Amino acid sequence: ANWVGYASSYAPENIKDFRWRFPLAMQIPPGLIVFAGIWFLPYSPRWLITQGRESEAYSALKRLMGPDDENFEVEFNRMKEQIKLEKAREVGSFFELWKRYRRRVLVSVAVQTCTSLSGVNVISYYQTILYAGVGITGKTVLLLSGAYGTLGPLVNMISLWKVDSWGRTRSLFWGAVGLVVDLTLVMTLTRFYAGTTNSVGQGFIIAFIFCYTVIYYLGFNSVTWIYGAEVLPVHIRSKGNALAAFSHFIFNIAVNQAAPTAFANIGYRFYALFIALNLCTAVIVWAYFPETKGLSLEEIAVLFGDEVVPESRLGPSINNLHGHEAGDLNSSKDLSADHFEQIHKP
Known part of the structure; x- marks a missing residue:
């Protein structure tokens, strides 16, 4: 999307509406691809069992685990029996959810909240302002935004590949520590080199902003949604995920609404908030989040x-x-x- 915006900025003045219409229109093809591809994905075996479609669940699990997996029958029987047990204890309200599964819900909500408070969307949404504050002008700002937006998904592919070997809580913990170090460097360098003629110092500011997205996508992006869902059993997952997503977007809106005013009034010192919040995240993950890898x-x-x-x-x-x-x-x-x-x- 960033590259489309960058390319569209070169549209001539006589069709300047193209600069914003075309980027919006380009969001349609990916949606159509997802819509077409989703029909080829298998249903969740656990969901099929909850719907009484056990033969389909059997086939779906065999497809996911492989026909030669020696633990297949045990895993399938375990699913069936556990779901029967959980259905007998179905949660009917959010109050009951909180009463009976408080720790699970708190972990799921906390991991989503910590993600929003990491500062990722503030940097992503307002990076053009950050680059301008460093001294970058013109279409170079859009060029940097395009590179920043490309780097994240590429790194995320590494995270998806390694998350089952690195572990969930280890990724979150070291991701939070990495963000603390990175944002400390960004804040310090911005304090001394933003608005100066020192191009080397300004280059390091931009480099560490890019390092931020590398660290975030390695430690947080995919892990957050995987971990937040898998700590919840199937029969409460819809309600638990709803609370976690609500928390995620409420805090996301709060920090993003505050960011323009904060940058205008306290400038680089605003980074200190996210340094402190990421430090808190590291402590919370280390102390309270159980590892679910494997x-x-x-x-x-x-x-x-x-x-x-x-x-x-x-x-x-x-x-x-x-x-x-x-x-x-x-x-x-x-x-x-x-x-x-x-x-x-x-």
């Missing part, structure tokens, strides 16, 4: 101390769960949430 939803339920289906009802036993005998997953004494948290701290 765990099924049923195993995640153990992390949060929920009631789960005993192994005796699943058919063949699961021999190993992260190097420990699974035993009876329903026993909080044998496999507690505290035990998992100690193993998976970032």
